Amino acid sequence: MADIETHPAAHAQGLKHHFDDSAQQLESSTLGMWVFLLTEIMFFGGMFGGYTVYRNMYPGAFASTSQFMNLAIGSINTGVLICSSFTMVLAVRAAQLGKKKSTITFLVLTLILGSVFLTLKYVEYYEKWKDHHIPGPGFRYAEPQYFHEAQILFFLYFAMTGLHALHMIVGAGLLTTLIVMASRNRFSAEWYTPVEMIGLYWHFVDIVWIFLFPLLYLIGHTSSWGG
Amino acid sequence: MTHKVVSVKTYATVFLCLIALTATTVGVSRIELGEYNFVVAMTIAVMKGSLVVWFFMDVRRGSSLTKLFVGAGLFWLAILLVFVLSDYLSRGWLPGPKWW
Numbered sequence: 022m023a024d025i026e027t028h029p030a031a032h033a034q035g036l037k038h039h040f041d042d043s044a045q046q047l048e049s050s051t052l053g054m055w056v057f058l059l060t061e062i063m064f065f066g067g068m069f070g071g072y073t074v075y076r077n078m079y080p081g082a083f084a085s086t087s088q089f090m091n092l093a094i095g096s097i098n099t100g101v102l103i104c105s106s107f108t109m110v111l112a113v114r115a116a117q118l119g120k121k122k123s124t125i126t127f128l129v130l131t132l133i134l135g136s137v138f139l140t141l142k143y144v145e146y147y148e149k150w151k152d153h154h155i156p157g158p159g160f161r162y163a164e165p166q167y168f169h170e171a172q173i174l175f176f177l178y179f180a181m182t183g184l185h186a187l188h189m190i191v192g193a194g195l196l197t198t199l200i201v202m203a204s205r206n207r208f209s210a211e212w213y214t215p216v217e218m219i220g221l222y223w224h225f226v227d228i229v230w231i232f233l234f235p236l237l238y239l240i241g242h243t244s245s246w247g248g
Numbered sequence: 249m250t251h252k253v254v255s256v257k258t259y260a261t262v263f264l265c266l267i268a269l270t271a272t273t274v275g276v277s278r279i280e281l282g283e284y285n286f287v288v289a290m291t292i293a294v295m296k297g298s299l300v301v302w303f304f305m306d307v308r309r310g311s312s313l314t315k316l317f318v319g320a321g322l323f324w325l326a327i328l329l330v331f332v333l334s335d336y337l338s339r340g341w342l343p344g345p346k347w348w
Binding site for chain 2: 029030048051052055056058059062063064066067069070073074078089092096099103104106107109111114117118221224225227228231232233234235236238240
């Protein structure tokens with residue numbers, strides 16, 4: 022074959038032959054991942070927009086419902102997610118250095134922190150369930166004048182945190198896949214693209230929470246903005 | 249790989265900043281500042297988000313094309329939010345029939 026010379030026999034591990042080198046391949050993957058994350062930004066952006074509109078439409082009901090947000094759990098969960106982003110970035114770093122054992126350790130830590138987040142989310146949802154604050158036929162609310170408006174705001178709360186939690190569950194599945202791949206020696210210092218890409222995804226989910234946290238838990242009990 | 253590895257110290261510093269900003273935003277939210285509670289909370293959220301994007305997601309060392317894509321995404325998000333909110337939030341500013 023004529024292109025035997027342009028195709029070195031010793032291909033870098035994991036390098037597909039349509040890329041010049043590993044750096045180009047990694048850049049293409051990064052770019053592709055960012056395009057996916059941009060669609061996710063727009064997806065969540067629509068919900069953030071809708072939330073802001075309803076919050077300004079019903080400022081009274083908003084102030085009323087936000088007193089039922091559990092600030093303690095919300096704050097702890099924010100800290101937990103930031104810790105998980107830190108362990109994720111350390112996992113990517115270990116993968117870049119080709120350190121299999123610490124890659125796996127940090128991935129497992131990230132997975133554990135993600136599970137802690139989801140467990141606390143479950144506790145919060147269960148609290149809402151007990152208080153009959155799930156929109157629908159079983160909905161009860163202490164202030165009857167806000168009965169309908171409060172359901173809309175609780176619906177938005179569940180839609181936004183639920184969508185975020187769904188992304189966390191998907192992330193946990195992806196982390197599990199990475200742990201299995203890493204323990205089967207699929208990664209090396211030359212090729213660790215999946216670790217880096219799923220790292221980007223994990224950080225993105227963290228950023229969504231960074232914005233959800235103040236909007237849902239912090240600004241409620243003070244006056245609303247713009248409305 | 250061609251990428252030089254970032255030191256653990258850098259990541260740890262960013263991590264501590266994120267935790268400190270979280271503590272700050274929770275603390276400030278307990279103080280009554282009226283409309284400024286929203287402004288402070290969102291400013292801190294933007295700072296935290298930027299730290300994650302710039303350092304943890306490594307856009308800092310990414311290619312120009314990656315930076316362009318990230319910037320384009322934020323620009324499109326701004327179009328979405330500004331155009332929607334400029335409608336809803338400005339309703340009722342002028343005298344006339346109330347539509348909702």
